[in-house]
Amino acid sequence: MLLLGVVTATLAWLFIALLTGRQAGWMAVLAALEIALMLRLGTLRTGTARVVLTLLATVLVALAANWGIASAYLGGSMGLTPWESALRMGPYLAWTLSGLANGAVEWLWLGVGLVVGWWVAR
Structure with a gap:
């Protein structure tokens, strides 16, 4: 469930940022909420482990x-797809x-997202 939450939150953040043309930092709050919810749905007990996993994720x-956003903008100007650029960018x-x-x-x-993630995961 944690992997599913991380992948979907990353893709959602990436798509919204590319559609709006902005970094969409507010997505950190939604990502923290989604990850905490996924850990709860995965029946991980409340406690330090769930809080730490939520914050790290x-x-x-x-x-x-942010890596994907940067690679999409940089790769687009060089004629590369975002995933090709992401693999080549150091x-x-x-x-x-x-x-x-x-x-x-x-x-x-991001700080607000971490606080919200801590609050929801505990």
């Missing part, structure tokens, strides 16, 4: 979504492009 979704370039695209508001949304 939310950060993983944010990293994967971590330093992805970090640089994400740092340029994300401002304080996106970091704030």
Whole structure:
């Protein structure tokens, strides 16, 4: 269930960001809610394990979504599909492009998402 939650949250974040032309940092809150719900549906008991998994998976979704957004924009200008560009883009370039695209508001949304994920998963 955790893998399903991570994959669907990442794809949803990626599609919304590409459709709107913005980073959609608010999706971190929805990703945290979805992951906490998936862990609950997977019958993982409340406690530290569920909270830690929710927080780690939310950060993983944010990293994967930002990597995908950067690779889609960069690959599109070079004639590559987003998945071809994602496989060719290194971590330093992805970090640089994400740092340029994300401002304080996106970091704030990630923080809110982590707090919401902590609250719902406990």
